[in-house]
Structures are given as structure tokens and as C-alpha cells.
Amino acid sequence: MTKQNEEKPLYIKVHNSDNVAIVVNEGGLSAGTVFSDGLTLIEHVPQGHKVALVDIPNGKEFVRYGEIVGYAIGDVKQGSWVHEGVTSMPKAPELHELPIATKVPAPLPPLEGYTFEGYRNEDGSVGTRNLLGITMSVNCVSGVVEYVTKIIERDLLPKYPNVDGVVPLTHLYGCGVAIDAPAAVVPIRSIHNLAKNPNFGGEVMVVGLGCEKLQPERLLKGTPDTIPIKLLEEDDVVILQDENHRGFKSMVDHILRVAERHLERLNKRKRETVPVSELVVGMQCGGSDAFSGVTSNPSVGFASDLLVRCGATVMFSEVTEVRDGIHLLTPRAANQEVGQALIREMKWYDDYLGSGKVDRSANTTPGNKKGGLNNIVEKAMGSIAKSGTSAIVEVLSPGQRPTKRGLIFAATPASDFVCGTQQVASGITVQVFTSGRGTPYGLAMVPVIKMASRNTIADRWFDLMDISAGDIALGKKTIDDVGWELFHMILDVASGKKIPWSDHWGLHNPLSVFNPAPIT
Structure with a gap:
């Protein structure tokens, strides 16, 4: 027998009303295993998967987190494995029946005295990195921009040691699209x-x-809900088809001249001590497993509450991973307007998925299921734990910037890369990303702190995951312990004192701008 199998068998039951629990032990537990309360397994149950705590008759509810996460297909005996094959999925909550602002959380006591070292901008915002971003109006120029970026990194950045890097903001938009579609x-x-x-x-x-449809002038003007960008110099827009360009080298030299002007100004910037209220932190999860909702995501939620208590801005997202828990969120809306905005974003996405002949059940991945999540309902219950317990003060449509501080729902698809891109557009300066299955995910624009939901993946991916919540499952740490650990790590990473593994290795995923409009 392995050392792990010799350890005491453990399961996690989240809520008193739950009739299923997840197996903690690595490798799962075999038939005949007896828990300390006398529960006996009648078949093998993999790690992270559910065991029936009582007999559950055909058609009756499976309850986890105190919520219905499925219905039994056939009679399910006590001690048996509750897997996808014996589970039917509940319907999503009806949007027109939701309570709004009925349980608005009272503000938690302010948390004062915490600071970080950031870069203050003229518009009042504060960055955690000092980067040159090169925006593109159309995908056609991405090859040129990426080519020039390599030259900037090789030849220019060594001259400007206070600049952290250069980021080409590549995307697949700009032409061949229905530019005036709603x-x-x-x-x-x-x-x-x-x-x-x-x-x-x-x-x-x-x-x-x-010649693109998204002309630079229109890009800089933005949309009715954005503030137009005022360039410092007219030459800050480089058009490759400009008749003054003769050959490729002419284009490259032009971009380099403009880039160097910006690098000179960026190099003069210094970090300064600022209050934590200036942080904008995005919370995201990917490669989730059954532990995500009981270890890592609740720890993130605890840290979210700490940040909100400091006056910071915290965003959680992923519409399909909120949809089945929306009835738990609308009561936390600060007012009717915020609650209706939550419902609006859920309805918009329901219709968006419906136009593709699918629904939110298409979200759950093979990895999620292998990790013990039978369906999107169970996944959503764990996902919303990232939001903590604070009142939701604002709802953003995809790519919008916040106008308030506090806990914000920023509507995005659940795709890791699209969600990350949209949160960057909404202004996050640090991101926390939890995972139960593991991912090398990273962003070039903002530092990403990756938290493992279980020690197995944290130990195996020791140089990819920055922090582990796995000791919570073993009873060695509490959610509060890991939440405080994450809070301090966020401040250290924001200050440049700690470098996340994704930045250490330079693992940065391409941007993936959400485009629900037609492509022509």
C-alpha cells in the first residue's frame, strides 16, 4: 500500500443539508473503505468525486453547497459513487422570478494601513507594471508589430531599464467584420x-x-460609453499604407521612432507608495475541479472581501459559471439597478448561446468532469465562491470600465483567454487565477497569480502554480489562513516584490477579444 492509501480516509461535506460529499484522498478510495463516522464505500470513488451519504431514490435531489446540483437517475445507494452517469441536470433559475437586493450584505469593517508600490498615472489610475503597449486597429498588421516588438526588446529596452517590457496588443478584429452591427x-x-x-x-x-474597417480614428474615439483617447502627438498613429513608406524597413523604422518616444517617457516613471484602494484585481478560474469550490475559490473570496474592505476594486466574471448561481447573487446586489443589470447580462448570454443552438451545459469540460464536477450547476456553485460575501456594487458589459470601487461583476465568456482579455480591457492590474487541473496560463499585460485547489497539482506543478489552497482539504489550514496569504501575495506582486511563475517563464497567452458580431 502507498503512504497515501495508508492515510485516514477523508471526505468534505460543505453544508449541513448536503447528501453528497467529495473524497479527499489522492488516488481515491476503494470499495470497503470505512470513514470515521461509519460511512462505508460500496464501490471505488476517485479523488474529488462525490459519494452518497445516504440512500437517494430515483428522481430525488443531489444536494451540495446546500443547493440542488442534480437529480438521481435510478436509486443511488449510500456509499456509492455519484458520477455524471447517474445525474440529471436541474433547470437554470428563471430570470423573471429572482429576488433583487433582498439580502444586501452590510459593509464589512474598513481595513486600513495596507499599501503597495505602484505607478500613478495622470488620469488618477495606478498601474502595477510599467509597460509599453502597442495597439493595432486591425489584425493585418500583427506580424509587423510582433516583428518590431522583438527589435524593441533586443535593441531599445536595455536603454530604458525602468520599463518592464513591451506588449503587442494583437487581436483578430478590425476588418472582414460587420463593423456597424450592434x-x-x-x-x-x-x-x-x-x-x-x-x-x-x-x-x-x-x-x-x-484600408481597414476599424479605422484608427474610430478606435481612438471608442463607443458611446467610453472616453475618447487623446494622443500626445499626431505621429502616434503609424499607417503602413502611408505613401511616405518605401519598403518594409521604412515601416519598421517609423514604428521604432514612435516607440522610443514613449519609452523615454515611461522610463522616467517610478513606483510610489499608494493605498490598496488603488488596486483593480480580477478573479478567474480555469481547469476547475471539485476542490475548487471548497478550497481555492473560497480563499479567493475571503481575499476579495479583504480587498473590498481596503476600498479596492475586485472583479469576478464568467457568465455561464454564474448563471446557475444567479439566485444567490441578485439578493446581494446593492440596489435594484445593479440586480437588473445582472439579469440583463444573464439574459443576453442566454440568447447568445441560444443563437448557436446550445446552452450553458456546453461549458463543462472533460477535465472538469474528470475532476469531479458532474455539470455546470455544480461548477457554478463553486465558481461564485470567488466573489466572497460583499455587496455587488456594479455590473459591467464586456469590455466596460468600472465607475465604482468595490465588488463588481464584469460580464465575460468563461473561456480562460477571452475572460482574461476582457478583464484587462475592464482595467484590472493584477489577476488571480485558480485551477484544480493545472494550467500554464498567463497574461503579458498584468501579473497573474495562480492558485492550486489541491496540493497534488501544486506539488507536481511546483514551478507553475504560485500558491496552494490544498491544505484546507486536509484540515491543516483554514480558508481565512489561505485568504490572508493570498492577500499579502497580491500586494507583493502588485509592488513588483514577487514575480509570478508565468512572468518568470514568460508564459503569456495571446489576447482573445470577444466578438459576438458577424464576420463578413
Whole structure:
């Protein structure tokens, strides 16, 4: 027998009313295993998967987190494995029946005295990095921009040691699209606001082709709900089709000249001590497993509450991973307007998925299921734990910037890369990303702190995951312990005192701007 199998068998039951629990032990537990309360397994149950705590008759509810996460297909005996094959999925909550602002949480006591070292911008925002961002009006120029980026990194950045790097804001939009379609507001707003992320210090330069539908002037103007970008110099827009360009080298030299002007200004910036209220932190999960909702995500939720108590801005997202828990969120809306905005974003996404002949059940991945999540309902219950317990003060449509501080729902798809891109457009300067299955995910624009839901993945991916919540499952740490650990790590990473593994290795995923509008 392995050492792990010799250890005491453990399961986690989240709520008193739960009739299922998840197995903690690595490798799972075999038939005949007896828990300390006398529960006996009648079949093998893998790690993270559910065991029936009582007999559950055909058609009756499986309850986890105190919520119905499925219905039994056939009679399920006590001690048996509750897997996808014996589970039917509940319907999503009806949007027109939701309570709104009925249980608005009272403000938690302010948390004072915490600071970080950030870069203050002229518009009042504060960055955690000092980066040059190169915006593109169309995908056609991405090859050129990426080519020039390598030259900047090799030849220019050594001359400007206070600049952390250069980031090409590549995307697949700009031409061959229905530029005036109503849904085109999403990608246009997102690309516009990406350029304004606080980590770019207000230094905006644009490279365009010249014949694209999304002309640089329109990109800079943005959408009705954005503030137009005012360039410092007219030459900050480089058009490759400009008749003054003769050959490829001419284009490259032009971009380099503009980039160097911005680098000179960025290099003069210094970190200064600022209150934590200036942070904008995005919370996201990917490669989730059954432990995510009981270890890592609740720890993130605890840290979210700490940040909100400091006056910071915290965003949680992923519409399909909120949809089945929306009845738990609308009561926490600060007022009727916020609650209705939550419902609006759920309805918009329901219709968006419906147009593709699918629904939110398409979200759950093979990895999620292998990790013990039978369906999107169970996944959503664990996902919303990232939001903590604070009141929701604002709801953002994809790519919008916040107007308030506190806990915010920023509507995005659940795709890791799309969600990350849209949160950057909404102005996050640090991101926390939890995972139960493991991921090398990272962003070039903002530092990403990756938290493992279980020690197995944290130990195996020791140089990819930054922090583990796995000791919670073993009873060695509490959610509060790990939440405080994460809070302090966020401040250290925001200050540049700690470098997340994704930045250490340079693992940065390409941007993936959400485009629900037609492509022509």
C-alpha cells in the first residue's frame, strides 16, 4: 500500500443539508473503505468525486453547497459513487422570478494601513507594471508589430531599464467584420479600453494598415460609453499604407521612432507608495475541479472581501459559471439597478448561446468532469465562491470600465483567454487565477497569480502554480489562513516584490477579444 492509501480516509461535506460529499484522498478510495463516522464505500470513488451519504431514490435531489446540483437517475445507494452517469441536470433559475437586493450584505469593517508600490498615472489610475503597449486597429498588421516588438526588446529596452517590457496588443478584429452591427460595440470598446489599461501608463500608440474597417480614428474615439483617447502627438498613429513608406524597413523604422518616444517617457516613471484602494484585481478560474469550490475559490473570496474592505476594486466574471448561481447573487446586489443589470447580462448570454443552438451545459469540460464536477450547476456553485460575501456594487458589459470601487461583476465568456482579455480591457492590474487541473496560463499585460485547489497539482506543478489552497482539504489550514496569504501575495506582486511563475517563464497567452458580431 502507498503512504497515501495508508492515510485516514477523508471526505468534505460543505453544508449541513448536503447528501453528497467529495473524497479527499489522492488516488481515491476503494470499495470497503470505512470513514470515521461509519460511512462505508460500496464501490471505488476517485479523488474529488462525490459519494452518497445516504440512500437517494430515483428522481430525488443531489444536494451540495446546500443547493440542488442534480437529480438521481435510478436509486443511488449510500456509499456509492455519484458520477455524471447517474445525474440529471436541474433547470437554470428563471430570470423573471429572482429576488433583487433582498439580502444586501452590510459593509464589512474598513481595513486600513495596507499599501503597495505602484505607478500613478495622470488620469488618477495606478498601474502595477510599467509597460509599453502597442495597439493595432486591425489584425493585418500583427506580424509587423510582433516583428518590431522583438527589435524593441533586443535593441531599445536595455536603454530604458525602468520599463518592464513591451506588449503587442494583437487581436483578430478590425476588418472582414460587420463593423456597424450592434454587437460590434463589444470588440471595439474592448480594443479601445485595452489601450487604456493602467499598466500602460497612458502612453498610447497605434499601428494600422490604412484600408481597414476599424479605422484608427474610430478606435481612438471608442463607443458611446467610453472616453475618447487623446494622443500626445499626431505621429502616434503609424499607417503602413502611408505613401511616405518605401519598403518594409521604412515601416519598421517609423514604428521604432514612435516607440522610443514613449519609452523615454515611461522610463522616467517610478513606483510610489499608494493605498490598496488603488488596486483593480480580477478573479478567474480555469481547469476547475471539485476542490475548487471548497478550497481555492473560497480563499479567493475571503481575499476579495479583504480587498473590498481596503476600498479596492475586485472583479469576478464568467457568465455561464454564474448563471446557475444567479439566485444567490441578485439578493446581494446593492440596489435594484445593479440586480437588473445582472439579469440583463444573464439574459443576453442566454440568447447568445441560444443563437448557436446550445446552452450553458456546453461549458463543462472533460477535465472538469474528470475532476469531479458532474455539470455546470455544480461548477457554478463553486465558481461564485470567488466573489466572497460583499455587496455587488456594479455590473459591467464586456469590455466596460468600472465607475465604482468595490465588488463588481464584469460580464465575460468563461473561456480562460477571452475572460482574461476582457478583464484587462475592464482595467484590472493584477489577476488571480485558480485551477484544480493545472494550467500554464498567463497574461503579458498584468501579473497573474495562480492558485492550486489541491496540493497534488501544486506539488507536481511546483514551478507553475504560485500558491496552494490544498491544505484546507486536509484540515491543516483554514480558508481565512489561505485568504490572508493570498492577500499579502497580491500586494507583493502588485509592488513588483514577487514575480509570478508565468512572468518568470514568460508564459503569456495571446489576447482573445470577444466578438459576438458577424464576420463578413
